Amino acid sequence: MILQSIRERAAINRKHIVLPEGEDPRSIEAAGICVSENIAKITLLGREDVIKRKADEGGFNLNGVTIINHRKSTDFPDLVRLYHQLRKSKGVTLEESEEIVKDALYAGCLMVNLGMADGCVSGAVYSTAAVVRAALHCVGVKEGFHTVSSFFLMVVPDKKFGYEGTFVYADCGVVIEPTIPQLAEIAIESAHSFEILVGVQPKVAMLALSTKGSAKHAIVEKVIKATETVKARMPELEIDGELQGDAAIVPSVGEAKAPGSTVAGHANVLIFPDLNAGNIAYKLTERLTGGTAIGPILQGLAKPCNDLSRGCKAADIVDAVAITSVQASA
Numbered sequence: 001m002i003l004q005s006i007r008e009r010a011a012i013n014r015k016h017i018v019l020p021e022g023e024d025p026r027s028i029e030a031a032g033i034c035v036s037e038n039i040a041k042i043t044l045l046g047r048e049d050v051i052k053r054k055a056d057e058g059g060f061n062l063n064g065v066t067i068i069n070h071r072k073s074t075d076f077p078d079l080v081r082l083y084h085q086l087r088k089s090k091g092v093t094l095e096e097s098e099e100i101v102k103d104a105l106y107a108g109c110l111m112v113n114l115g116m117a118d119g120c121v122s123g124a125v126y127s128t129a130a131v132v133r134a135a136l137h138c139v140g141v142k143e144g145f146h147t148v149s150s151f152f153l154m155v156v157p158d159k160k161f162g163y164e165g166t167f168v169y170a171d172c173g174v175v176i177e178p179t180i181p182q183l184a185e186i187a188i189e190s191a192h193s194f195e196i197l198v199g200v201q202p203k204v205a206m207l208a209l210s211t212k213g214s215a216k217h218a219i220v221e222k223v224i225k226a227t228e229t230v231k232a233r234m235p236e237l238e239i240d241g242e243l244q245g246d247a248a249i250v251p252s253v254g255e256a257k258a259p260g261s262t263v264a265g266h267a268n269v270l271i272f273p274d275l276n277a278g279n280i281a282y283k284l285t286e287r288l289t290g291g292t293a294i295g296p297i298l299q300g301l302a303k304p305c306n307d308l309s310r311g312c313k314a315a316d317i318v319d320a321v322a323i324t325s326v327q328a329s330a
């Protein structure tokens, strides 16, 4: 299964991941698993006595896990200075920066920015919007890009679809109504994410309600223009659009509706025109196929920071750590 292969790849090139929600028992358990299975080096943020007590209560082994109370750490002033430097143009004062950086979510992302860790995983307690906002403020967007978005690795039981049943679906979690340039960046980033996590050449379908002009509307025009933008920016990328869902993944329909396309019928990266479509599609796919949706995983950041579902278990955190490590190695 894809997650096992990602864990194995993370273990080959062990990265240092910070878990800001270090006092949450799920983070503590996950930290122990990551270190004992050699998946990553882990730093938990929080009060050492609280974390150790919870580890004892849960029977979790913290050998090899670093614990930092960032508020008392000698690095705290550096984190505050960096945050102030990043946000002062927005009117944030040094005093306000100090208050904000007391929040472990911000401290964790700033540690990644400073190179004190390779990636950050949070969201067991914080909301998606809070996690994304901290990453945007403290790590920022990758050079040459303007958009941070998210994707799900979707694994469906029927292996004749996508790459042996595996797809990237995007954006299903962050950019609500993407502009044409944003949609183009979501496609480029998603292709890259597919390549680094699945290890296979991406075939990107820009999805819409029509295939190759079968319907005319501004919402279709946006997808066509985004496809043209990607083709101009990355001529070597296999991408086609606009395509309907069936034309994207069913070879016979792809051939009938988009003859000559190397993507139609064989797509493994599905780009939805907006967050409504993406979010609805991933939830329905998961339920109707008995598939697994892994994510949301953030992309487009200068350094990897990832979100968790608040209902996550320790094993989900371990998977997110492995994914973040592989992103950090790319």
Ligand SMILES: CC(C)(COP(=O)(O)OP(=O)(O)OC[C@H]1O[C@@H](n2cnc3c(N)ncnc32)[C@H](O)[C@@H]1OP(=O)(O)O)[C@@H](O)C(=O)NCCC(=O)NCCS
Residues within 6 Å of the ligand: 090, 128, 129, 130, 132, 133, 136, 137, 141, 146, 147, 148, 149, 172, 173, 174, 175, 176, 279
């Ligand atoms: C991600 C999100 C939180 C950003 O919210 P926001 O209100 O724009 O956040 P901020 O105003 O603090 O923006 C931070 C900065 O990042 C920028 N920014 C916002 N979204 C961005 C994105 N997707 N990519 C790159 N930059 C972005 C803003 O323009 C702002 O820039 P500035 O600081 O230079 O002014 C918001 O898009 C959101 O809530 N998305 C939906 C998340 C969600 O609830 N998903 C659940 C559905 S599954």
